[in-house]
Ligand code: GLC
């Protein structure tokens with residue numbers, strides 16, 4: 223199999239606000255990122271997915287863009303961005319930009335024009351509906367709460383927004399709007415972007431009249447037009463974020479013919495620990511056997527037909543070691559185990575900043591949080607009669623700020639993230655968990671991730687091997703085999719904190735134990751708490 227560079231790659235996600243501050247204002251920035259490129263090179267990653275750095279009023283931390291062709295001043299300048307791309311390139315790291323094409327900021331020039339009158343040329347760049355004040359066109363609800371419709375008295379019209387009102391939805395039905403977006407993307411390509419992550423891209427083909435947000439009838443038509451006019455100019459990696467993508471649709475998103483995107487970023491495994499049909503805040507224990515079924519399905523059914531992203535964490539999700547690992551007595555073991563399970567599968571692995579250190583969730587007072595989603599939910603649920611305690615429990619478990627606390631570089635004040643006051647409080651455990659403590663420690667979570675990244679480059683079986691799940695019904699063990707013409711890899715992991723028997727020893731007879739999270743040699747037949755083993759022959 224001849225594989226593409228991004229099929230062999232590992233991608234590192236940077237949330238710029240929280241990565242490294244360079245000027246003491248408490249906010250991470252581009253110059254801060256440039257100063258940490260050597261660290262990323264050492265980890266061995268091939269590309270950085272940079273969450274949005276374009277001009278933005280930051281109502282949703284950059285996912286509300288007011289100018290797609292300029293850099294937000296808190297992050298730096300266009301020159302800094304070009305320098306970042308150049309400096310990254312020297313280290314063989316490509317910069318993947320985050321394209322927010324479903325909506326803009328309400329401060330975008332297009333929207334300011336659109337609001338002026340119904341016959342303004344930009345009016346049709348957004349989605350409008352005539353109406354009367356107080357009676358929205360329908361009862362569609364936004365992702366962050368509230369109605370999807372916002373009244374503009376001057377026009378006697380509502381506009382449509384799937385996220386907060388300051389994020390009006392763009393009207394993809396308008397060919398002029400689409401062309402502007404393509405021109406903008408091509409401009410970034412010319413500036414040196416190495417790829418693009420497409421924010422909530424499954425929601426662009428909305429038809430609010432019919433209550434349709436995700437998976438509109440024209441979705442894949444738009445994808446193909448977008449790709450043809452931009453990404454197909456070269457060898458760019460593109461990843462489509464799609465909460466609604468099913469295994470049936472994924473081959474369209476990521477067709478090997480390159481007509482849409484390189485890969486899909488879907489969330490089927492992520493939604494498992496919530497009560498069915500409810501919100502992510504409605505917690506439920508992880509159904510482990512189901513987790514294996516879901517991940518296994520994506521491995522076998524997409525094989526040869528498309529390409530998947532492998533991730534546990536991102537800026538919208540809690541820290542995996544706190545979520546499905548054990549961030550108390552087995553933090554290091556379980557962080558390594560979770561990494562092993564994920565990186566051994568087929569797809570392109572993503573490491574979210576700090577995951578490679580085993581960074582954990584936080585528990586703050588409600589006033590110490592920043593995220594608009596947390597704040598809206600808190601108010602809504604208080605009004606709906608939930609107890610404060612219950613709400614806080616959900617925030618501790620699933621709040622997006624868990625992943626957004628500053629990167630922990632060392633044990634100095636504010637973890638070496640800033641000399642000023644950080645925009646979001648640093649996790650108090652930074653004195654123990656930080657880059658400085660882990661970088662030169664061969665047994666650290668960091669060193670383990672580094673080893674995994676390296677293995678993927680050395681063994682093609684990570685990329686093209688077939689997948690077979692072992693013991694799908696087992697309540698503790700996550701184990702599988704990957705195989706191609708030359709090599710066989712077996713991953714055996716104990717997903718929990720109790721010691722158990724390992725019924726798979728025959729499967730690994732004569733194989734080499736390449737990577738494991740316990741120092742002493744394996745005790746034949748037993749799996750210790752969160753033990754992970756990766757064999758290759
Ligand atoms: C995506 C982003 C998230 C953002 C939302 C709206 O899900 O990852 O952070 O709030 O889109 O743009």
Ligand code: CA
Pocket residue numbers: 243244245246247248249250251296
């Ligand atoms: Ca700064």
